[in-house]
Amino acid sequence: MPRRKELSEDLQSRIVDLHEAGKGYKSISKSLDVHVSTVRQTVYKWRKFSTFATLPRRGRPVKMTARAQRRMLNEVKKNPRVSAKDLQKSLAHANIFVDTSTIRKTLNKNGVHGRTSRRKPLLSKKNIAAHRLSTNGESSA
Known part of the structure; x- marks a missing residue:
């Protein structure tokens, strides 16, 4: 399943408030219609960093939007x-x-490759004649 956008700070604070009130991950998940792993991750983030703000991620941010x-x-x-x-x-x-x-x-x-088409020799008169014979149902051999 694809990842969704981040939760709002309001929703994250409600998750943490319910958890501190003694509710379990499953009951919080059902009441707020959020996945259990999302609830667990939100509580973990609050315990470890004491913030709901988006923390810096690893790697260089993309320049091409x-x-x-x-x-x-x-x-x-x-x-x-x-x-x-x-x-x-x-x-x-x-x-x-x-x-x-x-x-x-x-x-x-995105599937666009910089390739050039192969150079093909022009058909000689002999090859054109052989092609015509083979397309008319006759065999040239």
């Missing part, structure tokens, strides 16, 4: 031959400053 990704993908759909440099410039107009490698990684994650 979901809106920026959609904007970039729409540009690529309009013009599939657009370069990463051009996308970087268009994103800079929207005050999103990212490196070209970030743009390429984001496009790759």
Whole structure:
């Protein structure tokens, strides 16, 4: 099941108040319509950090927002031959400053890969004639 948005501070404080009043995790869960593990995690966070505020997470925050990704993908759909440099410039107009490698990684994650089609030799007159024969139901062998 996908993760949901964080609980409001009001709801978190009600969870902690009910727990301090002696209620169990299951009864709090049923009364507030919140998952039991969420109740347990909220109480744990209150005991350990004495706060409901969102604490800093590990790792570097992403620079490419979901809106920026959609904007970039729409540009690529309009013009599939657009370069990463051009996308970087268009994103800079929207005050999103990212490196070209970030743009390429984001496009790759969304299934857009920078590949060129294979060069195929033109058919010779001999091959065209053989193809016509084989499509008419006759075998050329």
